[in-house]
Amino acid sequence: MNEDLLVLATTTAEREFATQAVAFLSARYDRRRSLTANWGEGDEALSLFHESTDAQERAEANAARAWQRARWDAGFGWIAGPVEYGGRGLPASHDRLYRMIEGAFDVPDMSPLRIGLGTISPVLVAFGTPELIETYAVPMQRGDLIGCQLFSEPGAGSDLAGVRTRAIRRGDDWVIDGQKVWTSNGSFADIGLAIVRTDADAPKHRGLTLFVVPMDTPGVEVRRIRQLTGGHSFAETFLSDVAVPDSHRLGEEGEGWKITNRALAGERRSVGDRSHEMNARALELLRTLAERVGRSDDPLVRDRWAALYVSLQSARFQQQRMQAVPEDRLTGAERAIDKVVVAWAFRDLGRLAAELLGPSFAADTGEWGTFAWTRWSLGALGYRIAGGTEEIIKTVIAERVLGLPREPRV
Amino acid sequence: MFELSREHDELRATVRKFLARRSEEGTVRRLMETSQGYDEQTWQVMAAQLGLQGLAIPEEHGGSGFGVVELQIVMEEMGRALMCSPFLATVCWAVPLLLESGDAALAAELLPAVAEGSVTVAVAVQDGERATVAQRDDDGWTLDGSKRFVVDGASADRVVVLARTPEGPGLFLVDDAASLVRTAMTTLDQTRKQAALSFEQTRARPVGDVGAGQTVLDAAMVTARTLLAAESVGTCARMLEMTVNYAKIRHQFDRPIGSFQAVKHLCTRMLIDTELATSAAGAAGAAVDAGDDAAPLLSRVAAAATSDALESVAAEMIEIHGGIGFTWEHPAHLYYKRAASSARLWGSSSEHRSAIFDLAGATK
Ligand SMILES: Cc1cc2nc3c(=O)[nH]c(=O)nc-3n(C[C@H](O)[C@H](O)[C@H](O)COP(=O)(O)OP(=O)(O)OC[C@H]3O[C@@H](n4cnc5c(N)ncnc54)[C@H](O)[C@@H]3O)c2cc1C
Numbered sequence A: 001m002n003e004d005l006l007v008l009a010t011t012t013a014e015r016e017f018a019t020q021a022v023a024f025l026s027a028r029y030d031r032r033r034s035l036t037a038n039w040g041e042g043d044e045a046l047s048l049f050h051e052s053t054d055a056q057e058r059a060e061a062n063a064a065r066a067w068q069r070a071r072w073d074a075g076f077g078w079i080a081g082p083v084e085y086g087g088r089g090l091p092a093s094h095d096r097l098y099r100m101i102e103g104a105f106d107v108p109d110m111s112p113l114r115i116g117l118g119t120i121s122p123v124l125v126a127f128g129t130p131e132l133i134e135t136y137a138v139p140m141q142r143g144d145l146i147g148c149q150l151f152s153e154p155g156a157g158s159d160l161a162g163v164r165t166r167a168i169r170r171g172d173d174w175v176i177d178g179q180k181v182w183t184s185n186g187s188f189a190d191i192g193l194a195i196v197r198t199d200a201d202a203p204k205h206r207g208l209t210l211f212v213v214p215m216d217t218p219g220v221e222v223r224r225i226r227q228l229t230g231g232h233s234f235a236e237t238f239l240s241d242v243a244v245p246d247s248h249r250l251g252e253e254g255e256g257w258k259i260t261n262r263a264l265a266g267e268r269r270s271v272g273d274r275s276h277e278m279n280a281r282a283l284e285l286l287r288t289l290a291e292r293v294g295r296s297d298d299p300l301v302r303d304r305w306a307a308l309y310v311s312l313q314s315a316r317f318q319q320q321r322m323q324a325v326p327e328d329r330l331t332g333a334e335r336a337i338d339k340v341v342v343a344w345a346f347r348d349l350g351r352l353a354a355e356l357l358g359p360s361f362a363a364d365t366g367e368w369g370t371f372a373w374t375r376w377s378l379g380a381l382g383y384r385i386a387g388g389t390e391e392i393i394k395t396v397i398a399e400r401v402l403g404l405p406r407e408p409r410v
Numbered sequence B: 001m002f003e004l005s006r007e008h009d010e011l012r013a014t015v016r017k018f019l020a021r022r023s024e025e026g027t028v029r030r031l032m033e034t035s036q037g038y039d040e041q042t043w044q045v046m047a048a049q050l051g052l053q054g055l056a057i058p059e060e061h062g063g064s065g066f067g068v069v070e071l072q073i074v075m076e077e078m079g080r081a082l083m084c085s086p087f088l089a090t091v092c093w094a095v096p097l098l099l100e101s102g103d104a105a106l107a108a109e110l111l112p113a114v115a116e117g118s119v120t121v122a123v124a125v126q127d128g129e130r131a132t133v134a135q136r137d138d139d140g141w142t143l144d145g146s147k148r149f150v151v152d153g154a155s156a157d158r159v160v161v162l163a164r165t166p167e168g169p170g171l172f173l174v175d176d177a178a179s180l181v182r183t184a185m186t187t188l189d190q191t192r193k194q195a196a197l198s199f200e201q202t203r204a205r206p207v208g209d210v211g212a213g214q215t216v217l218d219a220a221m222v223t224a225r226t227l228l229a230a231e232s233v234g235t236c237a238r239m240l241e242m243t244v245n246y247a248k249i250r251h252q253f254d255r256p257i258g259s260f261q262a263v264k265h266l267c268t269r270m271l272i273d274t275e276l277a278t279s280a281a282g283a284a285g286a287a288v289d290a291g292d293d294a295a296p297l298l299s300r301v302a303a304a305a306t307s308d309a310l311e312s313v314a315a316e317m318i319e320i321h322g323g324i325g326f327t328w329e330h331p332a333h334l335y336y337k338r339a340a341s342s343a344r345l346w347g348s349s350s351e352h353r354s355a356i357f358d359l360a361g362a363t364k
Helices: A012-028 A054-074 A092-102 A111-127 A130-142 A256-292 A299-324 A336-357 A373-383 A390-400 B006-022 B025-032 B040-050 B068-081 B087-101 B104-116 B210-249 B261-290 B295-326 B332-342 B349-362
Strands: A147-150 A166-170 A173-184 A191-197 A208-214 A220-225 A234-245 B121-124 B133-137 B140-151 B158-163 B170-174 B181-185 B194-206
Touching (some): A012 A092, A054 A111, A054 A130, A111 A130, A111 A147, A111 A191, A111 A208, A111 A256, A147 A173, A166 A191, A173 A191, A173 A208, A173 A220, A208 A234, A208 A256, A256 A299, A256 A336, A299 A336, A299 B261, A299 B295, A336 A373, A336 A390, A336 B261, A390 B261, B006 B040, B006 B068, B025 B332, B068 B087, B068 B210, B068 B261, B087 B121, B087 B210, B121 B140, B140 B170, B158 B194, B158 B210, B170 B210, B210 B332, B261 B295, B295 B332, B295 B349
Parallel strands (some): A147 A191
Antiparallel strands (some): A166 A173, A173 A234, A220 A234, B140 B194, B158 B170, B170 B194, B181 B194
16 A cells, blocks of 8 residues: 555655655555545535634644644654754655655645745755754744745835835844735744845845744734635734844845745745645546536536646646756756646636536535635635746746846846 | 666667767758658668667567667657657557567567568558458458558558458558558658558458457557657757747847747746656656556546647747748748647547546546
């Protein structure tokens, strides 16, 4: 059993590691069951974003923390992390391998921790002082702290280097003033990584610096924003006279842009992890749905379903193929392809669901597995935007992977 | 899956170097105007020096016994170079067909000759105006009828023919293909020839069990499709490369056209299509070599992904080249035509998807 997961490994060392991971996981969780096997029962699980109440949100965050703790204790909590900080010191490829394998098991949803583990911790390790790593990265890896990213502002989204939130030096502290927006996890995160302007006179990309901001610092105020799906998975964050010690600066003054880009690359990479599994399950549900509404002989439906099958399989193989490419042969932007492809798949799955459901997509009949697709379709819209819009990512890929000349920059 | 070994890199480099000398644009253009369609001397050298024809032929039959994954590397390179040769028909299709047929005597007779480069074999499946029928007499079997769309049918030394028999569809080998009435079809892709063949009381030998023709053909198609997919990946990769290179050097509005976002995004889309198709083809190759039950399904996935990639990448290549891309002189059209032809050589992408719907349902 679980042999299918071992083929994801490409070297002997990876195979050994994969065997340990499978043993760890299978002792704790079942493989994900096919959703169609218990059609009509349980959670329809078609939300791409959290739609939870406060209490549910806390419960989900706690479940994620507990699972991260269990991973940590078993040596799977920080696979590529430095040994001196409690990490396992294995190559990044082992980490990706673990996540691909874990995707096949019915583990708790880790999305509350994803930003901390996928985006913030790696840059803390790469650019932070030992103190920052000990105080923040290690506890995040252990599941004790939840992170959020304080990047976007009302006036600075795609053009992130245009942020206006500023930090001014006061003694040993920096005092931050401004407003951040679209802060995922903002309402329950313990720390935020903020990109702010520290030099108003320097050229746009050079005057930026990163700080780790404990979210309970006086002057930090988080207000939830309701997203179009109805829930509140992000927030706006107001920063008024927020004092953080200089020891919370990540990297040098003026290095903020460079490090943020590294962080964003990490985020784009981690989008695909769970999505492949979700998409596969959604595709299976759609097949059953097609049968139930009597459309599985409709050539149009067959063609659209199979087109999705082709793109999802190809995307999964792409992920596995990239796994085999040594890190030094990649520019880093290759994996961003995954983010774009996953977002398209989300969209197209939602469209096919709508096609099959007809009026029950637009009005709830109360039937299981029907109206819930609206949440999927609406959520899909966000995936094309979050973590860099499709347009921006296409430009990044063209410039970094294909080497096309950069756009003129002001 | 997807292991990258040094041997694979070396194989790729060797083939690429060979094709750079033997299949550069001038040669392709010269050969595509001939009726033979390929250079026999190159074919010989390819067998004698590189052993490509025999790469995936079992050692007992004079080959090197490698798998489909290795042959895919060769096909990718041939697709990049638009190699004019009967490799697809002979090596990628007829050889798997002979192996799948289980006809040991015929395999022992023909495969060493293929590996050596002394015999080419075409496969004739689609009927022409007259259905092809096989009849048994005292001396064996004869064929009557016609076939068309036979890839490399006019130049092949031998032809394997699918024909009706009382026991169901059967495969037959015509040993003396030159004796057939063979008409070259005018092809969209001049770098790959197709022919119409007609059979009049033509002597033929059964290949494997007479009633098993369709089953053998279906099984061989899995391999053949997977190899064509690899060739298409090479073609896509080369089209992308040509386009990106051009976008870097062509200036308009005092800027390289590749700095315009509209052009960049088209190029990124070409890259994404090519990358996904590469992964799909690779997965299919690995599945075929592993004897995986999912191989037929994955070969269809690869075929659908590569067919669509060929068409969209080829179209954007022409667009980004502008007027020069619409000329006979520029090589873009040669690639475009290969793409448009290969994208439906063994079924269109929607036909593949229809099969995928059924196969994916069955494996659930
Ligand atoms: C669900 C969700 C979660 C998010 N979570 C976080 C978070 O946790 N932390 C955080 O900091 N941010 C977060 N974001 C913000 C996200 O990063 C931004 O929304 C995104 O970068 C786009 O910025 P914007 O919203 O200002 O849109 P804009 O930048 O104003 O873009 C509007 C449109 O213009 C296009 N556009 C802009 N510039 C260009 C250009 N140069 N070329 C071509 N087209 C262009 C865009 O592609 C888009 O279509 C989240 C967003 C969403 C939707």
